[in-house]
Amino acid sequence: MIIPRLAVRNMLGAGTKTWLNAIVLSFSFVAILWGQSLFKGFGEETARTMSDAEFGGGQYWVQGYDPLDPFSIQDAHAPVMGPVHALVGSGRATPILIVQGTIYPGGRILPVLLKGIDPGQKILTLPSRVLRAQDSEIPALIGARMARSAGLEKGDTVTARWRDSKGTFDARELVITDIFQTDAQSVDAGQIWIRLDDLRRMAAMPGEATIVVAEKDFGPVESLPGWSFKDLSFLNRDTRELIRMKSFGVSIFYVLLFFLAMLAIFNTQVLSVFRRRKEIGTMMALGLTRGRVIWLFTLEGAMQSVLALLVGAIYGIPFLGWFGKEGWKLPSGQADSFGLSIGNTLYPAYSMGLIVGTAALIFIVTTIISFLPTRQIVKLKPTEALRGRTT
């Protein structure tokens, strides 16, 4: 325990230099934690939003269905019967039928996806219950983005055209019953929600569905013939990839900041070994071995990171706590430009793993950076060091 004691003594004795290094390093620590927690919050919020609004606890896709391939949608439908029907009947899942169509708002042509949903479903947060009320017309529910892009308002009527299962084109008037707000663009933009029964009738697909959305925490997953189950990990993969790409770009900033802090530590160590040659020689003369001198200098550097964590905690905890409550309010309309399902305020998500991982990263890198310059000490002759010379 002598070397750690000496390291603490040397570090505290160095005064301003120690504190400056610790403060610079603490900026890196807090900034990395802040950035990473923001992206973690970003990811968690998106996954939660998507789960609530679209994915549920996972989805059964009819064979051949590929949401990224518009040509697959026309044929991607199958009867909900047998085990699928039982699953839906038990309330653990809700079917959705998807049909491609076109609407003509204000004389324009807009391609849309007509989606049929059970108005009584409780699995997704979509306000599908509003579709129950209308009997004479075909009530439709659209999101705010769709309403904006189509120029539609609540109570408006719009003509929809689609092709049924036999390939025949048909058209009907839809009444916009309600416009909902959601952070999930994928259930909003370019989509019109109508009653499942209406769409089945319109598309001549009685009792059929394209996907079946399972309830949250769905399990165990049953194997249903003709349907394949897509879990949340699969459904969220695009989101994860997008976040990874975005966080990579921002990470460059943190890496740069971290690099600068490491450079400060490295320079300090190089300077220390150079400037403290006489001190090193004296320590050797007093009986400290070279190995212990190297250990002492490395530990001094490593302790900078511990001090930086403590300094960072002093202002970082209140700051990150405040930020966790207030979040980062995005300018109006900015949220959609991210391409992710996020609200207008981004909230960070802190976890013990993130905090400990970031602290460990800083500690390990600082220790390595501190060790590298001390290797010069091995070459140092005590007699030369005592005179303040290098050999």
Next chain:
Amino acid sequence: MDNNAIVKTRDLVKTYPMGKTEIRALDRVSLTFQKGEFAGLVGPSGSGKTTLLNIIGSLDVPTEGSAEVLGAFVEQLGHRAAAALRNKHIGFIFQTFNLLPVYTAYENVEFPLLLLGLTSAERRKAVMDALDWVGLSDRAKSKPNQLSGGQSQRVAIARAVVKRPELVLADEPTANLDAENSHHILDTMVSLNENLGTTFIFATHDEKVIAHIRRKIVLVDGRVARDEVTGSRAEGRAS
């Protein structure tokens, strides 16, 4: 080595490369120092005083010959063994004091004891005793930059003797001090030599130091030119 001998060098040679040639800093030096001696290596700059002191202190190794210090042959010691020898048995006093700058006087004196693994209470007593010997117990909390040259050298002496070493090596200990401080320092070392029986070997060309030593070994061009007893307590001899 006879029972009373603490240092014995035999045909000690030390050369340093200088460009394409070599400088012979020590040339076949054979000396024996007995326990409790108060001896000085005297001579002009470049005569080999510091080189000899460094070899005796196991900070350097001879090119040829042998140096036996407290039963250990310096030329055969590895880094660790040499460090252990210095830590346990040898105290150093340097011309420029060489106090550790961020430590207080107390911490500087405590440093060798930390390496020896003494308990906190043992260290405290030994450090305060050592500071008391050199008359600086009231400056225990001062850092080197708050001490005068004389005070700094006295702290260095306290650090050298705090572990009660058998041997103290002092390289030009008064070179950076004024006359008054030099006398004070020398009186302190004489007192420690007499009271603790510590062997002191100086490298010096300071007349004030030479006046205090009991044995004067004159080095010229790396050779022992003269080895003379100047006081009643001196027991050394050139061999």
